[in-house]
Amino acid sequence: MTVHKTKLVKFVSTCALAGLLIGCSEADTGAEPEAAMAQEMPAEAAAPDMKYGFGTSVGADIIAQYDGDIHIDGTGLPSGSGNVALGREIYEIQCAICHGENLEGVREMGAQTMHEGRRDIKKLPYAESLFDFVRRSMPLTDPGTLSNDETYGLVAFLLVETGVMEDPELTLDADSLKAINMPNRDKFIIDPASGFTAEELEGK
Numbered sequence: 001m002t003v004h005k006t007k008l009v010k011f012v013s014t015c016a017l018a019g020l021l022i023g024c025s026e027a028d029t030g031a032e033p034e035a036a037m038a039q040e041m042p043a044e045a046a047a048p049d050m051k052y053g054f055g056t057s058v059g060a061d062i063i064a065q066y067d068g069d070i071h072i073d074g075t076g077l078p079s080g081s082g083n084v085a086l087g088r089e090i091y092e093i094q095c096a097i098c099h100g101e102n103l104e105g106v107r108e109m110g111a112q113t114m115h116e117g118r119r120d121i122k123k124l125p126y127a128e129s130l131f132d133f134v135r136r137s138m139p140l141t142d143p144g145t146l147s148n149d150e151t152y153g154l155v156a157f158l159l160v161e162t163g164v165m166e167d168p169e170l171t172l173d174a175d176s177l178k179a180i181n182m183p184n185r186d187k188f189i190i191d192p193a194s195g196f197t198a199e200e201l202e203g204k
């Protein structure tokens, strides 16, 4: 058994090495294809790699899915709106399995409580960041699938559940989200070792 494994490892590493060498020699002698690719890239940045037969075209919708960062001043917040009821509905279906019925976190799924400690939602300086994070990264198994309305609803739900906002029927959209002043906002300090002043970091 051990002998077989060793042989297999040797075989695999020999193949990998051979692959590398072939790759290198092609790169060395293949100045032409490289140059051609470099020229094509801007026009057809998303063209599949025909040479190796993998890769796929990426359309504007997929690019938009990744290129959607939201700044702390609210720039980039999309249109749409969602309320606590919508957020609760989505949460129960898509989030509770990992985050628990009451945001307490399910340890086995790697999620911690959002009520206190390092993942405390109340400690976030900006509600914009919460929107950005949820839309970009959650649900963990299927990120990028939440609509803007659903994300506004989820943010409203999370803020109400953690006591940041009081209105149990809160509806959020770009303007109302931007207007939220997170309770911990002014408790952040600038690391003195960074050498920056508050003025220098304003708006960054």
Ligand code: HEC
Pocket (backbone or CB within 6 Å): 090, 091, 094, 095, 096, 097, 098, 099, 109, 110, 111, 112, 113, 114, 119, 133, 134, 138, 139, 140, 141, 146, 154
């Ligand atoms: C498969 C499990 C899973 C699902 C489903 C899931 N999450 Fe998470 N979520 C996590 C984990 C794990 C983290 C911690 C990530 C880290 O530490 O980097 C996290 C982090 C978060 C955070 C940051 C605060 C914290 O608790 O760490 C928020 C907010 C959040 N998730 C919201 C959601 C929402 C809203 C949904 C549903 C749309 C959702 N998550 C679905 C596993 C999940």
